[in-house]
Amino acid sequence: QTAYNILISGCCKHDRNLGRAHEIWKEMIGNNLVPDVFNYTSLMKGYCKFGQLEKALELFKNMVEAGVLPNAVTYSVVVAGYCEEGRIDKADEFLNEMEDQGIVRNLFTYSLLINKLCKERKSEEANELFILMLKRGLVPDVVIYSTLIDGYAKESNLSQAFELYEKMSNDGITPNTITYTNLICGLCNSRKINEASELFKKMNLKGLVPDKISYTTIMAGFCKIGDMKNAQGLFTEMKQKG
């Protein structure tokens, strides 16, 4: 059963293998195995990821009818599917149904909604949701903070972005490479390359190792203002460090 799930989830990573995933699914059933919540969720994720939300919803119905209880992961997979289609309203509705079933919203479900709102450049709404989440007693983590920071940074609302950065530090949550990259990206887009550069150094001083994305982000910032010299310097450094 677990072996089947490895195959199914593996197939679900590329849309061209979705059909294959379904065949494995059928084979599994043909071998008298009853799909469990993992199997359902894996296949549903494949469908959600590649724009076939209807099929995922059908599976959801099937599993409930078969007496297999969806868990928080199952719900969040569907929520991700709704978000993918830009249906935040439906996603939220679905989460209400989840809560009716006695499963509370967690960091993952909030993160999905917050991320989608941020991507739609609705950071204020995202922030309101974030505050609601806090009121419900959930403890934010570095992912949620980074998501929100990115949202504000992308709206060029740098003051809010840095305010959150301060807040998370006060809350004892350590910013990671992604958090810094998000801030740096915001600074670069506002042509504040000097501040971006400072932050990049600060990040290194804190022992964080810039990755490929950190480098390309700040390099793009230098390129943007025509400072090819520094851009190339960073590129050299990047190659040296592997």
Place this chain on the structure above:
RNA sequence: GCUGCUAAGAGUGGUA
């Protein structure tokens, strides 16, 4: 084809 290796969340820029 790019970054795969067992179910859910975050970051850059891409070429056909």
